[in-house]
Each structure stands twice: as C-alpha cells, then as structure tokens.
Amino acid sequence: MSQVAPQQQKQKPKKLRMRSELYDVSGSAAKLKNRKCPRCGSVMAHHSSGQPRWVCGSCSFTDYAPK
Ligand SMILES: [Zn+2]
Numbered sequence: 001m002s003q004v005a006p007q008q009q010k011q012k013p014k015k016l017r018m019r020s021e022l023y024d025v026s027g028s029a030a031k032l033k034n035r036k037c038p039r040c041g042s043v044m045a046h047h048s049s050g051q052p053r054w055v056c057g058s059c060s061f062t063d064y065a066p067k
Pocket of ligand 1: 037038039040041042056057058059060061
C-alpha cells in the first residue's frame with residue numbers, strides 16, 4: 001500500500017506554475033484570490049486542502065482563514 005503513483009501532476013505549463021497558484025481555480029467559482037501578504041505585500045495563494053489557509057509564496061507567511 002506504500003506505492004502511490006504520482007498521478008496528481010496535471011498537465012499544465014511550467015511557465016505558469018506560479019500563476020496557477022495565484023489564481024486558484026480548483027473547486028467551484030473564484031474565491032478571494034487577491035489577498036496580499038501583510039508581511040511583504042505579495043499576492044498570497046489560497047489553499048483549501050485541509051485547513052483553509054493563505055500562503056505567501058514569497059516569504060512563506062501563512063494565515064489560516066477563520067471559519
Ligand atoms: Zn509574504
């Protein structure tokens with residue numbers, strides 16, 4: 001049961017790798033996706049897997065979204 005095939009890699013252009021994080025289109029409609037990092041001011045990416053959170057790709061600042 002330990003062999004997990006890495007099939008979660010979708011076919012998306014590598015050059016748009018960062019932008020695909022900025023514009024999270026996974027799930028239903030577009031949510032809040034222009035949140036700015038309070039630390040460095042960069043656009044944060046929203047992650048909905050597990051605990052919903054905003055993660056800054058520049059300084060790794062993480063802000064957990066309130067329920
Ligand atoms: Zn930041």
